[in-house]
Amino acid sequence: MQKILVARPIFPDVVERLRQYFDVDWNDGPALPLDELARRLADKDGALTAGDRIDSAIFAAAPRLRAVANMAVGYNNFDIDAFNAAGVVATNTPDVLxxxxxxxxxxxxxxxxxxxxxxxxxxxxxxxxxxxxxxxxxxxxxxxxxxxxxxxxxxxxxxxxxxxxxxxxxxxxxxxxxxxxxxxxxxxxxxxxxxxxxxxxxxxxxxxxxxxxxxxxxxxxxxxxxxxxxxxxxxxxxxxxxxxxxxxxxxxxxxxxxxxxxxxxxxxxxxxxxxxxxxTPHIASATESTRRAMANLAADNLIAALGMGPRAGQPPNPINPEVLGRARS
Structure with a gap:
């Protein structure tokens, strides 16, 4: 099975959905420091994040990484130029919030x-x-x-x-x-x-x-x-x-x-x-139904971006669709 990291605590039932497709490493605790995030991603094919910084240093440490799903509509934590250069798919969760x-x-x-x-x-x-x-x-x-x-x-x-x-x-x-x-x-x-x-x-x-x-x-x-x-x-x-x-x-x-x-x-x-x-502490989208929708959409994006599920190869919300289908360089 492909390996993924779920980098933040999310709804356990969403993690169980992901386990139907992947070998899941779940960080159900505080946000990972960058060095620990890089270490945990070293053998991973994908990741589900929520605000974690993903850039060229991460890609250098994680040669297998092919897709990262952000559980947010904003993605300023992603260096999209680095994603494109590495051929890694980035996704987000618009509309549901x-x-x-x-x-x-x-x-x-x-x-x-x-x-x-x-x-x-x-x-x-x-x-x-x-x-x-x-x-x-x-x-x-x-x-x-x-x-x-x-x-x-x-x-x-x-x-x-x-x-x-x-x-x-x-x-x-x-x-x-x-x-x-x-x-x-x-x-x-x-x-x-x-x-x-x-x-x-x-x-x-x-x-x-x-x-x-x-x-x-x-x-x-x-x-x-x-x-x-x-x-x-x-x-x-x-x-x-x-x-x-x-x-x-x-x-x-x-x-x-x-x-x-x-x-x-x-x-x-x-x-x-x-x-x-x-x-207030960054809670504008914090209704249960909305956060569940965000988590499930992030999961849908990651499943599809890694070639699994009914939308294999076509995630619902790619930020950089030009890299879809292109092998990571």
Whole structure:
């Protein structure tokens, strides 16, 4: 049997599915350090990962490796140039997490806008003595302007939710979406700077790349309204966390909701003490049905990429389809 590594804890029944096809080495514990990951992959034909860095150093240590399935839609942990050079198939898990992630982005935006976390901490600290007319005054969501940076599947799901709140929707993307999609969503394309100036609530849903690194930094934060909120459900590194912490401490924007961070699981210490910020540990897709769908889709991708199952040789979600059928060099 071909050998694979399941590099992270996942649902045991999904591991059992994989064992029908492969000799499975399952790391059901903490994330493996890079040297241990390379050692465990040395004799493997495939791997199922969830954020683990896979690059040319891994391929040099694992000469049999032919396919790696990422249990995520984002794949900035994959060096795709190295995958292509080595002839290794890379896959991801798009679509199955769109609605759960959009739900969570909406919840995070609402919590930031209405100061939910800040007021809860105040209550738990025993500071609530009496009702006040000015207690935790916050920003309106209904009837406000939503700015979406990244109008892909999740961005479009967010825009659909905005209709129920009678929001004006503006968006920025690398390229405009089709006119019929703009019409369906009631969304207006703006330059990034114009969006930041006009939006009451900015939500980030762009994939991470060298080009999107620090899409929001000090200069961009300076364009935002002092009453505006910023929500990041994209990837750490899209926002300059140090610049955001400064803006929050100095009350240059009203609030932020963050599910992802630069260098996570580490969090910039000034974000931990910033006012009006909601912080969650990268859980936007964390409903049971969604995470199960992600795990099963990753398994489907790996089974097919390694030439097994009903879709042998044709994984559902190849990132680099040009290497399919090409022997690893």
């Amino acid at each position: 769109n609605e759960a992630t959009a739900d969570f982005g909406w919840a995070l935006m609402m919590a930031a806008a209405r100061r939910v976390t800040e007021s809860e901490h105040w209550l738990r600290a025993g500071k609530w003595g009496a009702w006040r007319y000015d207690g935790f005054l916050s920003a309106d969501v209904y009837g406000s302007t939503l700015g979406i940076i990244g109008m892909g599947r999740i961005g479009q799901a967010l825009a659909r939710r905005a209709r129920g709140f009678s929001m004006r929707v503006v968006y920025h993307n690398r390229s405009r979406v089709a006119p019929q999609i703009e019409a369906e969503l009631g969304a207006q394309y703006l330059s990034k700077d114009d969006l930041l100036r006009q939006a009451d609530h900015v939500v980030l849903v762009v994939p991470y790349s060298v080009q999107s690194h620090h899409t929001i930094g000090a200069a961009e934060l300076a364009l935002m309204k002092p009453t505006a909120t910023l929500t990041n459900i994209a990837r750490g590194g899209i926002v300059d966390d140090a610049a955001l912490a400064d803006a929050l401490h100095e009350r240059r924007i009203a609030a932020a909701g963050l599910d992802v961070f630069e260098g996570e699981p580490s969090v910039h210490p000034r974000l931990l003490t910033a006012p009006s910020v909601v912080l």
